Amino acid sequence: MPHTIRTERLLLRQPVARDAGAFTRHCNDLRVTRMTARWPARFTEDFARARLVRAASWDPARDVLFSILFRGDCIGVIGLHAETEGTGRLGYMIGLSVSGQGLMTEAVNAVCRYGFAVMGLKAITADHYLDNPASGRVLQKAGFDCMGYDPPVWSQARGRADPGTKYALTRERLKR
DSSP: OOOEEEOSSEEEEOOOTTHHHHHHHHHOSHHHHTTOSSSOSSOOHHHHHHHHHHGGGSOTTTEEEEEEEETTEEEEEEEEEEEETTEEEEEEEEOGGGTTSSHHHHHHHHHHHHHHHTSOOSEEEEEEETTOHHHHHHHHHTTOEEEEEEEEEEETTTTEEEEEEEEEEEGGGOOO
């Protein structure tokens, strides 16, 4: 069954093919993709469409991807992936044109609540590259604790591995 979350300003729902155009307009920017591990530096709308709709085949008990819709436009994505028993890993990206408005913090809070309530997770981890402190601020606002530095992680867009910072959140620490 498709998953949907409504927040004060956002609609988070399973990606569909029509999200690809807006998503590509917002996120097909090296300043965005270089902050991710798995997205290429530049991508086409067809590439984005294939990646987004592939999430419909995932087992929602273990892996979910949400399109982030703001004013009807897909401005980014956020995903939660079960790694070990009771622990999930959070990842996200949002277009620069809408960053700095608290939208990603709103999405992170909502998806973490979903992970704890629906997926039964006990903890959620996330990380960001050292040169992306804005992502760290998003995680801290959501109640994540900094767990130290990550060894270098490969970024497809960067074409190299760079170090990062690791965070963790428990159900008790989630900001309400």
